[in-house]
Amino acid sequence: MKLLDSHAHLDFPQFKEDRASVLEEMRSQQVAAVNVGADLRSSRASVELARENLHILAACGVHPHDAKGFSPQVEEELEELLRAERAVAVGECGLDFYRDLSPRDVQARVFRSQLRLARRLELPVILHERAAWPEFVRVLSEEGPVGGVVHAFSGDASAARQVLDLGLHIGIGGPLTYPKNAALREAVRSIPLERLLVETDAPYLPPQAFRGKRNDPLKVRLVLSELAGIRRMPPDELAEITWNNACRLFTVRPRF
């Protein structure tokens, strides 16, 4: 059963001690991943990981937390990185009004710049949103159609509808397994199968059984099985569908 974790941060320091063995374990268990950049440094690291590992794809972008560090020079280097053969998406980018680590107007401007960059390069986007839903939807509608995925989606059925109407995919991660997330489990029932992706956001957001521990891409299997249970489908069938969805969106097929 091949799986593609559509959102991981294997370059982060939490993997410093055992990165090589996690990557090897992923290869042997047929788990691929998109390693997602959050700033220039991690975007470079993503491209490097993808160059060295055929089961890793790279995304390059600036997280809303780091929007204040964005500049024309940063954008230029991102564009350069995104020309790499296995760089498949712009991201993660978006809005985070929960932690507000960059001013909100700066976040919105940098978000728009990256949506335009994605359009120019004909790449999908990997989107981050927290506590900024109305503004997030407004920016996306104003900027016009772009392919991509709303990562770690945690909204209800009406928010899912808005994402689908924007033509975007929905990334489902560990929070699907949290007892309090009944609205998310309900929302997931209504999402067309061809718009679903699975992810971990490793090292963050571990599934319920691993709360408080470091997450890793192998645990995407737990997300998949929770999702299969909710959709009343055989896990291997759903695995194949989400694998194909990811390959279609990112256009590069990972290999093991």
Ligand SMILES: [Zn+2]
């Ligand atoms: Zn992330």
